[in-house]
Amino acid sequence: MTGNDAPVEVPVAPPWKRDFPYETLSEEEVTRREFARYLVLGAGTIAVANVGIAVWTQLRSINTGEPRAITALSAVDVGEPHLFSYPGDDDPAILVRLSDTDIVAFSQKCTHLGCVVYYEPDRGRWHCPCHEGNFEASTGAVISGPPTRPLGRIDVEVRKDGMIWALGRQV
Amino acid sequence: MRTSDRARRTSSAVVLYVIILVSFQVFLVTVAVEAFQTDAESLAWATAVVSVALFAAAAAFLRYLRP
Numbered sequence: 001m002t003g004n005d006a007p008v009e010v011p012v013a014p015p016w017k018r019d020f021p022y023e024t025l026s027e028e029e030v031t032r033r034e035f036a037r038y039l040v041l042g043a044g045t046i047a048v049a050n051v052g053i054a055v056w057t058q059l060r061s062i063n064t065g066e067p068r069a070i071t072a073l074s075a076v077d078v079g080e081p082h083l084f085s086y087p088g089d090d091d092p093a094i095l096v097r098l099s100d101t102d103i104v105a106f107s108q109k110c111t112h113l114g115c116v117v118y119y120e121p122d123r124g125r126w127h128c129p130c131h132e133g134n135f136e137a138s139t140g141a142v143i144s145g146p147p148t149r150p151l152g153r154i155d156v157e158v159r160k161d162g163m164i165w166a167l168g169r170q171v
Numbered sequence: 172m173r174t175s176d177r178a179r180r181t182s183s184a185v186v187l188y189v190i191i192l193v194s195f196q197v198f199l200v201t202v203a204v205e206a207f208q209t210d211a212e213s214l215a216w217a218t219a220v221v222s223v224a225l226f227a228a229a230a231a232f233l234r235y236l237r238p
Contacts, residue, residue, distance in 0.1 A: 032182050033236045039189045040233055043226045046196040050222035053203040054215040062210065111209065149209070 063087045064170075069163045070095065070156070076103075076164070081119040083108070086154055086166045092116055093154055095164065098138060103164060106140050107152035117151065126151060185232045192229045196222055 065087025076082045076097045086093040086105075095105035096119050106126065108116045115130035125143055126135040133145030140151030155167040199222045206215035 032186055033233075036186050036189050036233055036236055039186075039193050040226070040229045043189075043193045043196050043229045046193075046200055047219075047222040047226040050196075050199055050203045051219040053207050054212075054219040057207045057210065057212050057215040114208070 064168045065154075065166065067165055067167050069159075069165050070105075071164055073097075073103075073158050073162050073164055079121045084166075087169055093166075094119065095154075095156060096121075096137065102138070103156055103158065104138055104140075105154040105156045105166060106135075107154065107169065109152070110147060111142075111149040111151060112145070112147040182236055185235050188232050189229045192225045192232075196225055199225070 068086075070084050070086070071082055076095070078097050078099060081094050081096045084093050084095065085091055086107075092108035093105060094108045094117070095103060097103050106117075110117050110128040110130065110133050112128065112131055112133050115128050117126040117128045117133075117135065119125075119137070120127045124137045126137060126140065128134070128145065128147070131146050133147040134143040135141060135147070135151050136143055140153055142148065142150060153170045155170065157165055157167060159165055199218050203215055203218040203222075206212075206218060
């Protein structure tokens with residue numbers, strides 16, 4: 001104990017302020033500089049998020065899939081599409097038999113915003129109904145519409161047992 | 172002490188610039204997410220670089236605000 005331990009006087013609010021507390025505008029005022037500082041802090045947070053997204057985009061591994069059988073060749077008629085999932089169960093894919101020997105398969109996700117594409121045999125193209133994107137049937141190249149990249153192609157082959165196999169997705 | 176009109180206008184302009192830069196940053200987030208979804212690595216990195224540059228610019232503008 002020292003001699004300087006005098007009790008500290010705590011200011012007591014008057015009864016009327018305890019019963020009816022209120023604050024004036026000036027007590028909660030945010031200065032222009034503080035406001036700008038908050039904004040810059042937000043900008044910094046967004047910048048960090050953008051860098052994080054870029055790093056994530058760079059580092060994530062893209063599943064190209066393992067070879068596996070899709071369906072029997074005899075089960076797919078010429079000009080008829082066949083829906084399946086590849087490389088994962090949540091990745092819609094579609095193949096079409098363009099001729100007796102020519103089979104192509106693509107991811108069913110439109111490269112614009114991810115809607116599913118459908119085969120239009122009369123026009124020989126893949127069509128995305130969401131924003132009228134169109135892709136060439138055999139190559140998946142963009143014909144028209146907002147997409148800028150071709151459909152994701154899946155390599156397929158017909159094996160001796162008559163089954164169509166997916167070999168992997170092109171990146 | 173009264174603040175001169177010039178200093179007040181400068182402060183307003185700085186805050187306005189910072190608001191515009193932050194708005195552009197929000198737009199860049201949408202670009203980055205779309206780049207992520209489409210596996211566009213170069214676009215994602217370009218977005219990140221521009222975003223960091225905008226943040227630096229916004230931070231630099233703070234110097235012109237009176238305390």
